[in-house]
Amino acid sequence: MQSKFLNELHNRQLISYITNEEKLNNIINKKCISLYCGFDPTADSLHIGHLILLITLKRFQKNGHRPIIVIGGATSLIGDPSFKNKERICNINHNIDIWIQKIIKQISSFLDFNCGTNSARILNNDSWFKNINLLSFLRDTGKYFSINTMINRDSVKQRITRVDQGISFTEFSYSLLQAYDFLILYQRHKVCLQIGGSDQWGNISSGMHLIHKVLNKTVYGLTVPLLIQSNGIKFGKTESDTIWLDAKKTSPYKFYQFWMNIDDSSVYYFLKLFTFEKVSKIELLEKENNINNRIIDDKSFLAKNITSLVHGKKNLLAVERITECLFFKNIHSITELDFQQLEQDGIPSIQVSMIKDLQDALILCSFSKSRTQSKNLIQSNSISINTCKNININYVFISSDKLFNKFTLLSKGKKNHCLICWKYT
Template structure:
């Protein structure tokens, strides 16, 4: 059978890792739009880069006319998913999970349409149905439908069990039951027939398909998207220094943009398919061109701009472009006050000062130079500029005119090394 529509789009983009009964699912989708869901446990106060592919897949489905549901795991987040985790998760308290839930709920509005008349996205929380369920009802009505033998043989559980020094608690072992019931509940209450998730969720998804059929005799489907890892095997979006968060307060839009500019050259082609909505035919033309450094940089910029605009909006992207243009092409005067807030979070070395000092002493204080004599030579050789203006006066002292927006001063050493001063009152 020839597959068209959303499933074809996902397939040619390489976004289908595993799928149950693709022909039957295609027939169902082809008859009329479906409702699907993806679950996200609130394990932090922000979503991160690892969440992007399933979120963007929900958006792709919505653009094809289907109705997406975001399921936040207020209940499952209190248990902890053991899937391919080396150690037991730390259990967070109810209040913390509630606060994290409220924060990440807001982030989904950047990606999905919640005001569409035909297929508006909705956000649900599984705490709402598990909180009212008592233990005996859960064991009798849900637990009896699960085989311990099958659960033990699931890869995510088996991996933990064979490591005798780690093992798995009953709490995490029961996670599979909770997530599976989510699928059945959503099928009954919202007519959900498809669950999507990362490839590490395959076992939980297939269990949900089984229990939905056992409880309601309804056939539902599962689809997983690939999990992307770095060359060292760590999850994509986790650098040596930190995680790339979607919250601009945790990872600035400038840092986010630079992350994409610095990805491995071999990943550019696939990431354009995974993380953007550029037509695949256009992306294929890119691949056919002879790669050189200039072409790769061009398409890294396209990737960085597209995904930054999706995650942080057009205004943030324009701010980043102003910063780059100002820092590297000498247009400091075009920087806005909000741009400096972005620069402060960008990783550029920052020095906080209360009182004015000489430029020569500042260079030593901020470790730009090792001594006053080296500072003198840097100034004499026209290597230091303040807010884009080269300073030649050896005994130069900072003054009020050097403070952009009364707070910021940009120092440049050589052609590319920038340093920021924040003047604290």
């Protein structure tokens, strides 16, 4: 009988590939298992491409299973070549140590580390790789892997066939290291399942293969869908326009707006992937949208749900205040910290110590190209200062325009905003 939990993962479209599903299903029906997922600290923050994995681990834990996180303190020094167009930049140990602490803090907000037998645990694979003997590793691990099989995997084949970007032996060895992770985790922590993004299928398969060869035991692999950008490239640390989980790198407001601006066709799919709402409720929302066209409300529901999960309710309230200000002209409730979010990455901003007048401000904010064009915009009732319309073509900013003595919100129409940040010498 299909376990209720695996059935839910299927209904949420969270399973791309799964090995020996019938056997894994039987195990999950009988007992709680330990599973793991690895994260290489190749930057100082995780990003939204990792969110599906973190939330999937949380789903397993909520169903009684024990999640183990492996931080790749060792493997991050090499870098996973899977489906990368070129070799990653090598990182230095000092950076990695700092990044690990930041990433551990992020992961800790998703999982429960004090809930009994299924408490989550974080391990660093540097603890078992740092003293490993190279010759022993090649003899005891490398002998089980066929070069022919490895080079025919899609994850590396595209690099091998490229003249301009081949693959180094360093990168090529990554799959063996990740396979060894799985072996160690099985031996020491009874981990029988590894999960990862669908681009990790080759690496996960290597671990299952190694455990079978060394111990004659069967373990399992499960991959989840990759989060793909509109240009077909997966979200990652090395890609452009990364949406980070760290609020200092991507503000909660920009994070929220990302979800508000996704394609309409992705809303209900993402609700299944990223939220804990029942699938039946999500399907009902989709049916109601087909009748009543309520996609904006459902996008907002998605954005609020994920923003609260990642950044907490306090930051969600800040996002809602900013949204009220920008879209509904309610500037009175906005705080100084809210303006700092806008300055970070919420809307375009400029830093000035002095501006001649409103006409010049429109030029500096790229709302116009000349003073003549600025005059026309002001006279056409298109310009607002701190959400209040201004039709004075000769207007000069006064102290009360500088909220918190630092910020002035200049707007052209309903959707174009620029934050003037006053700097004093």
